[in-house]
Amino acid sequence: MTNSEIVDLLELTARLMELHDRDQFKTRTFQTAAFNLDKSTADLANLPVDELVKLQGVGKSIAQKIREIAETGRLTELDELMAETPSGVLDMFRIKGLGVKKVRTLWRELGIDNLRDLQLAGENGQIAKIKGFGASTQEKILAALEFLQEQQGKVRMDKAAMIANMLHDELIKHFERVEVSGQVRLKAQEVDTIQLLVQTSDPVSAMLTLSNLPNLVQNERESSPFVWRGQLNGFDVQVEILFYSASQIDQQLFIHSAAEPHLKQAGPTGVSLLQAAYTTTDTVETAIYERAGLPYIVPEMREDDFAFRWASRHHNDELVTWEDLRGTLHNHSTWSDGKQSVAGMAAYCRELGLTYFGIADHSKTASYAGGLDAERVQQQQLEIDELNKGFGDDFRIFKGIESDILSDGSLDYDDATLATFDYVVASVHQTLTMSLEKATTRLLKAIENPYTTILGHPTGRLLLAREGYPIDHRAIIDACAEHNVVIEINASPYRLDIDWRWIEYAMQQGVMLSINPDAHDLAGLLDMHYGVAVGRKGGLTKAMTFNALTLPEMNDYLQQRREKIRG
Structure with a gap:
């Protein structure tokens, strides 16, 4: 367990204790410990109780809770609180501006225990009528809900890169060549699909190999004979693994690592990048740009025609590294x-x-x-x-x-x-x-x-x-x-x-x-x-x-x- 994971569990315990009106002194003990340990550089998971109690904000009781988390990955007290808390109520903590007291009021007074009911209550004007809320708070809640819905199924650049690298390292054990492509290679700041290309001459065997890998959960309805779609356990983002032969993979790596507006760009002869990718015999990326009569563009800039306007004034070696x-x-x-x-x-x-x-x-x-x-x-x-x-x-x-x-x-x-x-x-x-x-x-x-x-x-x-x-x-x-x-x-x-x-x-x-x-x-x-x-x-x-x-x-x-x- 990392420090941040331990602190997160302590914070969540404190939040749910407050939500359920548990002993205020005990709640503050968890809050204080989480606040202080968030700044700690000590290796919390590997410290014994007698060392943990020397840290600011940590008493013997909290030290024992930290040991329980480090050794089991769980906290019994938190499990009990979670069992009493509808999962939708936990989701409500993600709404900007909703603290514990407001969430408790919405749950206890309006019986709202999920985001869908929260949205309906806001649209019907019920939230504005609650003492301490008002029309302004209601409006902010509805705006925050809309924003969360738009972000569902996405991860940030850092987590996307981590997932892609984990998958690459596992897949390369079973296939001759694996390439990270799509939004991750484009360096998108938010990613809704982690995409990798796998080189294989036998898609049927490749699909069987993937079905036997741990932590990969296939969405059979969305998959096809040449594309595995699903998720990696623990991450709310789609994973897409495409199968290509050795003769196709360079060409497809380029095609899947450029946005559609970029692929439509054509050079002096009228040949677009997409056409060039399918018609050139040399499928390495530099050759594709050369076939289209266009300057080579680095993967992260392959969004639209902006890159070519940039390339008319600059060279790739000018880009910061x-x-x-x-x-x-x-x-x-x-x-x-x-x-x-x-x-x-x-x-x-x-x-x-x-x-x-x-x-x-x-x-x-x-x-x-x-x-x-x-x-x-x-x-x-x-x-x-x-x-x-x-x-x-x-x-x-x-x-x-x-x-x-x-x-x-x-x-x-x-x-x-x-x-x-x-x-x-x-x-x-x-x-x-x-x-x-x-x-x-x-x-x-x-x-x-x-x-x-x-x-x-x-x-x-x-x-x-x-x-x-x-x-x-x-x-x-x-x-x-x-x-x-x-x-x-x-x-x-x-x-x-x-x-x-x-x-x-x-x-x-x-x-x-x-x-x-x-x-x-x-x-x-x-x-x-x-x-x-x-x-x-x-x-x-x-x-x-x-x-x-x-x-x-x-x-x-x-x-x-x-x-x-x-x-």
Whole structure:
């Protein structure tokens, strides 16, 4: 069991205890333990009780619960609570804005115990009549339900890649060649079908082989003699495995790894890519593009004709790669809600071959995340000064902050405090329900602030969980160009915000983009891989990638910016 899995079970236990009006003291014990352990770097599953009780927020009772989870994968107390709770009530916790008290009210007072009944109650106006809800809450619930329905059966990029790799590693034991294709190869940020191609001359035997593999559940109605469709146990996403002969697989890998609008693109002779794939004798992908008379396009960009417009101005070797990244600028430490110290994060960056690490812990308004007041800012910066003394000229920690953009668009520090940072990431974290006009105006004011260096996760979206607030992307990008503000590609697979479709416009306006992991632990730093993927999908070049600047270049950039502010 991983730490996050253990914490999730403790949190769920606390939530259901509150739902069922269990002992308040015991409920708080679970809540406190889950809150503190979420930041712990200890290997919870392998600690004995006498070591667990030394951790903050963990008493002997909770320590014994953790041992039970680690040894059995379950918690008896949670199983009993789950048995008393309709599965549909658990689903209601996924609705944005519905906490335990509201879910309990809906269940106890209206008898709603599933999402379908919740939707009907909202459509009939029953929710608005409940004390403490009202028409506004009812409207938000209905909007959240609609969003969840649209996301059903999808997984994020990171989970899709994990599932595809698991399947590939299992299938390659039985078949000569297996290729990951479809949405995963296209680097889609949300995936509804995990697709793989298998090379075989005997589809009947191949189907029998798949039927004997553990954890694969076939949907026989959706399958055919040449296509296995079903699911991998534990994951709510369709799996599609297609069988092709050795002579077909290269051709089909290309066809299944490009969107239909891209395949329809034709070259000077009128031959489309799809036609070229079926008519060329050499079926490797470069030869298919050559047969159509079109420039070769990397897989992640094969969406529509955008890639060819891009290719008229750029070459593939200009696209940003992981190796191009020289540093990372949006990260959190134990000073706010991170799980590692500044020193630990910086050390891991050095192991990754990066030459600078930027800390951007939460600011004072984000009290829920341990945000830093002015005094703690000063303390952290003294720590960074001491750490930097131990580095040579080849590495540096930059002093940043993720400053909250308040409702009126101002940042949540005075100018004297903002002036102490090397750079400022300005982000919205609270009051997310806004009209397009309100959200755009709020961001524009933050962009105009001379201390704003990077605009963080511009729409605040959480993929598959929360829609972003609406913004006028062109107006925001134009303002960033005017005020020399970098835009973040938040590389967390939960966000991937700004959306890749706006990268080309940003580059055209001369706005650089920073691939920021928003890392809260060491593993989070590796999320920059996802940021690189969506950056490449949108045509991001190394030249327009902010954190591809070398350490001397970044030093100069930030120094010149500070001097300009001082006037």
